[in-house]
Amino acid sequence: MEQVELEHAIVEEIRSAGKVANSRAFAERLKVNHEELVAALNSMYRRDLVTLTQLEPEVVLRLTAEGALYAQHGTPEWCLREALERRGPTPVSELDTLLEEFWRQTSPNNALDSSKLAKIGMQQGLKLGLFELDKRVRPPCVACVGSSDSEAVHKLQMLQKSLRALHSGALTALSGDHALDAALVDEILRRNLATRNKLKVFAASAGPRFEHALVEQLADLTREMLLSESWRNATFKEFNFEAAGVAPVDGGRLHPLLKVREEFRLIFLEMGFTEMPSNQYVESSFWNFDALFQPQQHPARDAHDTFFLNEPALCKRIGDASPATEAYVERVRGVHDQGGYGSRGYGYAWDHTEAMRNVLRTHTTAISARMLYRMARELQDGRTDASNFARRMFSIDRVFRNETLDATHLCEFHQVEGWVAGPDLSLADLKGIISQFFRRIGMHRLRFKPTYNPYTEPSMEIYAYHEALGRWVEIGNSGIFRPEMLQPMGLPPNIQVIAWGLSLERPTMILYGLSNIRDLFGHRVSLQTIRDNPICRLGW
Template sequence: MKLPQAQAAVLRAADADEDRRIDEVAAEADLKPETATRAAFELEDQGLLTVSEETVESVELTEEGDRYVDESLPEQDLYTAAVDAGADEGPVSMGEAIGASGLEGAAVDIALSNYARKGYGQIDSGEITADPEAAPGEDSEMFTLEAVADGRPDDADADALDQLERRGLVERTETTVRSVRLTDEGVTELMAGVEVAETVGEVTPELLTSGEWEGVEFAEYNVEADAGEVRGGKEHILRQTANRVKDVLVGMGFQEMEGPHADAQFWINDCLFMPQDHPARTHWDQFALSNPEEIDHLPEDLVERVKSAHLEGVGPDGEGYHSPWDEDVARGIDLRGHTTSLSMRYLSGHQTGELEPPQRFFSVEKVYRNDTLDPTHLLEFFQIEGWVLAEDLSVRDLMGTFTEFYEQFGITDLEFKPHYNPYTEPSFELFGTHPETDEIVEVGNSGIFRPEVLEPLGVDADVMAWGLSLERLLMLMYGFEDIRDVHGTLADLELLRETEVVY
């Protein structure tokens, strides 16, 4: 029997009594694994071999995970430093604990995001406590890291392994392992003798120009054989959802806003009647820029009206805040903590000119907040901003708008809860039910802008407004339980590759 060289080599390297892995057969036959695999499938088609497959999972430490095995997890270091500072007896300054831990840069955020999750203690308003009953020395994630490092992945805790993968400390890969075995017919042909046939696997320029292609025997090409997987680029599911949100809002009659990510506190907070000593305006919640530190220009007439609203109030019953207001503070530049800064620019007429009611505007843009990382909070995320300018608006109009909007995404169980905002009255939060956990998840905040916001802007009609979370909408649509699965350095790439936004 005559066979191409690769097929003959694979057939001779195979065994009739046991399965042999393709990589072993390839090494013995002095072939590339992919060449041996192709030859094996061709021999299987001829009934000379059987090819079997199994999926094998392997777990390896990333560079970061390997470093933690030699040292310790950042949250363990933070717990040790907190206890040393007395946090097991009462709250201590978070800055003091972080400084004593020796953590720097990204390690600080990692420690903070995992500290409370593991029950080591609590972090609140710049203070940290340590649970004296916690046992960081028995951390299951550290034990799992050590098991993987020692080549004992079977000893790893399954839940801890999943968490370590989300944190990017281990990488799990699944590979298809193929094995071959001689059939009775294959044994018979080997015993009868197998000769190597001279075949050509591809047409080359030399074969064509010389005319030799007419006299050679070409190897058969198996179009059903597995090919290498090629993964091209794909639009992120978050961007797909953002585009769908835009389509829905445009269909509801809204126009899109755009504006700067870094803006003056005047537009971000002061126009919203947020007092300058409000806790949300500290560095614990906002990111301030150092270059440049302040904006070049603010409209003088609007600055005076906003300042008057803060100091004296609006209307005969207005009193303002009775707290200092400094234009230098208003000129300071921050990364926007909400896209309502865009709403202030548009409503004031300084972005596109004076607007006459009725008007509807929206944006789906990124915002930045100095939050503690957890399954529902990130340092940067997307906000669905929107407002309607019209006469005689009511809360029922606002609730009806939300009902229509969320129904477009299959969400019909919205709940509303009264809330306080410095810039809207009445105000309420929106909640939806998570499809996997049945937990109530906050999805946004809304209300009717107060006169203290609208009168300085020169608006004499009603404005209802909202800020909704794009990521939490995604969680309700697809059942994601951790926002970091779709956004950031811990994103689940397989989940992103496989999930599609359904219209």
């Protein structure tokens, strides 16, 4: 019986009889195992549906392995008598084959020991007066005696029935209404077919929440219930808010690049830097190149390296429409054409329209240029105190280059850029500030290698020793912005700006162990990568 059916039976019993008076007797009546009934009672007790009282323990019979075997297949003497009745007198030596044949029909696939059981069956049968041994014939034969309603046959059948009843869990008691016949109990114990055991017995009556057991509690609200309106009279199971969820909840995740960007951002903020507004992807050539003293014939300004916009191909104007900015643009023309501020310039005819050509910014240094110009204006206008001047700014955002794609290059990527402005900064400051910054990323061994940038002098590539890779890795570019860039803006000659830049992708790939940039950026990035990768502390 299923537990639900058992619970129904228990509820019925309590409703009709007021209680389950004795769990053992009730189990016998239901023909169920007492242990199963007690399990159901306990479960109902835990839900406050019933109250339980423990009664005096009862002595019960529990079948031994041999007893259980006989209960299932019949006692040997019963089997033998059945077989002999069909076959007639049989030689003693053929009794085991006779039994085997009998079992082939009654309990196929058994593993019974026929020769042992034939012997037991014969002895018991002779003792009970079921068989006789005719020694006058050769070989001696066993035959049935007595009619089918004889005392001996009746006893044989009673034993057989009792064992079956004991096996099904019923008739376990040695006293009470359903107790077994005393002589039969003796016989069973003597033949070691069962042992005496003490059984914990219970009485059950209605518990505080018994009423809840009587109504069927529904778990689901179905379409049918809605249509038939039967839900109005239905009782629903209470929600179990304590229950564990089926699967872990899948929440949103940050892309590895965003995680590393946040790490960089925190380092900058911790070092007292201010973030520059960097969301403008389309930039005029002026801020991307000209303001940075990058000549208009410079190879980087070629369409092979830079994305130029077709529509609108030109910006409306350079900077704000103020005369101050117009004057600045003219100073930029001057420094390109013939120099100034201690420079000889490039000696070409600077073209205003060329400077107005829209590009997708190729570096975030365009943002730095805009910010430095704004800062210079504030100084000139007296909005900033020039005597105690210092600024630190950074940006981390997207840039675009018309590059051939390969495992480490895409035509868009992110740049991390920072600069420090202050009076009389030197090469030593550059190395010091940049070392401080990279130390916080976990890069302690740095090397600087001279290089060329149109807008910085001196310019230095930054290399860091990668312990895991066991080699020096180029991680960034840096320099002190040229006077040709800063002084046309109107910054005083004693103010220097130390600047550096690196890509966000490169350290991210190293941190997350990715060798192909397409695994980090673009449509090929798997959601799994994004879900599985933890926040990486910068450091290598």
